[in-house]
Amino acid sequence: MKLEDIEKKAFLVGGAVRDKLLGLEVSDFDYVLIGINSQELIDAGFTKVGKSFDVFLHPKTKNEYALLRGQNKYSLEEDLKARDLTINSMAMNYQGEIIDPCHGQNDIKKKILRHSSDLFEQDLIRIFRLARFQAKLCSFKIAKETKSKIKELCSKNDLSKIPGERILKEIEKAFKTNHPSLFFNSLKKINVLLQTFPQLNLDEDQFLIAMENLDRMRLKTDRFKVLMATLLSHIPSQSVMEFCQRYKLDNPTMKLSILVHTWQDFYFRAIEADSSEIIHFLRDANFKREQSLTNDFIQVLTLKGATPKEGEFLLECQTVLSTLKIHKVIQGPINAQKIENTYLREIEKIKMNY
Template sequence: MKTYLVGGAVRDKLLGRKVNDHDWVVVGATVQNMLDQGFEQVGSDFPVFLHPNTKEEYALARTERKSGKGYTGFEVLSDTSVTLEQDLLRRDLTINAMAMGEEQQLIDPYGGQQDLAAKRLKHVSPAFAEDPLRVLRVARFAARYFQYGFSVATETMLLMKNMVAEGELEHLVAERVWKETARALMEPNPEVFFAVLRECGALKVWFAELDPLWGIPNPAKWHPEIDTGVHTMMVLQQCAKSSDKLSIRYAALVHDFGKALTAPDKWPSHHGHEKLGLEAVLALSKRLKAPNECTELGLLMCEFHSHIHRAFALKPATLLNVMNRCDAWRKPQRFADLLTTCRADARGRTGFEDTPYQQADYVHRAYMAANQVDVQSILATGVKGKEIKLCLDQKRIESIAKVKNELKLD
């Protein structure tokens, strides 16, 4: 019975990255051996155990054989005859198919160290094609390691294209796709995830509302990058620099879906794209089973980003209406997140990356002033029913107008 450190911990140790999780493979052991040593078995598909003290995962060495569609269609063999090399062979990428023994010796039967040096994301064996989830995993790794210069190997990209063409990705379940997408959105370069999926054709399978944005023009005056797909990825880049909130990054991703639905004969204008995109945002969120907070901020960003961009030109009453419709009074943090995403949208344009975004500062000041209106003092005047809201709105409009006058925006 021998124990080896495997997978991501070995990879990141060799890259000099911080190692957060340690996964172990045990060779030459049975389930009973592990239980006798106090390990707690988790999962019924194959033998994985939690260490009695560290709670780190220990898995018995195993092999897999494809027996059906999707990522669950496998028969697993795990017994004392399975070698470490056989276990590593079933893994996705060569850089994830390395192990370290108890003496810290590196075991690298499939050239992972060489691919690390070459900054190459390369599949271990043709068995890669048996698990469609690996297409998303490779795209996520590309987003994580892009900062180090990594890219997907040509032969692996070809394999991924073939998997998409054969319809393998259609057998994935939404929960797994969302899990990979959410993790990818939180990587340092989330835009690379979508670039890889687009290159292999997977974007149109699970992100049908995002895929058409490439090739749709914007006015060059406001968008020197022209292309809406390129702009969306630039906004995502800006969000990755300014926020570690998943909902903000998701809102950036979906905010311009309506531009794929505007009339081509009106391009590069996209009048009304804000409301046009709402159904598309809902469709993607439903398909991915995205969390409510992501969907809600995505819808607000889609509908109101142009209002925030034009905040200086809005009448105080119009700006108050935006705040009311965003439920800013009960959900102030979500409204603040909307402003953060709008700032990223404004900066996600060629040549505008470092431009101050004073609209967000103004809207925040106006909101804070309006929020200071004392409801109790209104009630003390004796107004009742609908008159309460009318008076409250009027007081808030006056507060917003005062901020606007102070900033000399009229």
């Protein structure tokens, strides 16, 4: 079978159809194929990448083409009904005609997030996908029957058993939206937040400030570790490591989050702090090997109200100490105490300019 014949048999599905109808930029083009077997795809130049079911990469566009799951048992409509939300349960054929068994077009018009069918409960991560879509489509509301379905699922299941890595993927995607706070606010409104993020058990004012700061930081950057450190700076200190471990945060994110939480009070008085404390901070920030860590720390704390002056001061201290030629400054044998004394003198010199 020729490549162009396969393309004509393909159905564009899921988020691409949704975003086309919403007038949004489409970033992921996923297709479903019916009546075509694996060998025909391979012969046409497709590359198989799926493990659990057959997924192939187009030889030119590298878009994903999946064989309809259980082609001999299920129709395209049944496959669409098994997806999470009605707005994600549409397909479009080569001529642009839309297959819409769950009335997703109507829900797009009404701006409603609604589960496609009772099969929603087959994967509990869909609750977090729902919250993520509310962050992406901030004018959409969750349907009453979907809220009832989630309440039912929460009464029958322990959401804390969901692997942290799966939830983290939804957080990462929520952090790419313009209003990541809506992800957590949505979970709070459907009474899921504290089941899965007990560390965010803050009073109303604290929670509101945390969400506002998260959105403000998102206006400046979409870097995951900076956004996560901003969020975690608001939770109790004993909960930071617990959160990092539960959601399997990578080392750079964990380092920054712990550094921010440990040293955020110090930052606001950094210039007046004892020089030995400044050295302690710089060592915690691994100033010789990870100089960008201090930059990220400053970015988070500047958002929380510190003036640029504190950041400039700490960066100057870091630059001076990291480039200092100890063997040229210290006469005779070099030891830890001599190095410490040299660092203290250099910091005192810098302070004189502030």
